[in-house]
Amino acid sequence: MQQLFNNLISNSIKYKREGITPEIQIETSEATQEEILEFGGDPDIKYINIFIVDNGIGFAKEFSVRIFDPFYRLHTADQYSGSGLGLTLVKKIVDNHHGFIKASSEINAGTKIYIYLPL
Known part of the structure; x- marks a missing residue:
């Protein structure tokens, strides 16, 4: 879990908007049955929703699933450094804990x- 938060917080800082102080919020709530059904999960199991919100550069909606693919990058290596594996590792950690992840x-x-x- 430490690696998960490290990757997500690092990305929020790396992809900050120029001239804007980065802001990162981490919050939790109990997930609703509707949210769990959206992922095909078991609505009889209680889940916690952890969400990480930043004010960075963002990305277009059509990339919200692909960003978790191995080596998929939205930017070239000379724009932003990295291997393209950070969010893939985050998804793998979530999968290993029998959870779900999405981005908007x-x-x-x-x-x-x-x-x-x-839970």
Whole structure:
């Protein structure tokens, strides 16, 4: 879990908007049955929703699933360093804990990562 938070917080800082102080919020709530059904999960299992919100550069909606693919990068290596594995590792950690993950974002409006883990 430490690696998960390290990767997500590092990404929020790395992909900050120029001239804007990065802000990162980490919050939790109990997931609703509707949210769990959206992922095909068992609605009889209680899940916690951990969400990480930043005010960074964001990305277009069509990339919200692909960003978790191995070596998938939205930017070239000369724009932003990295291997393209950070979010893949995050997804693998969530999968190993029998959870679900999704991202929502808008360009120049930040990103919100939703992590659902069984309680």
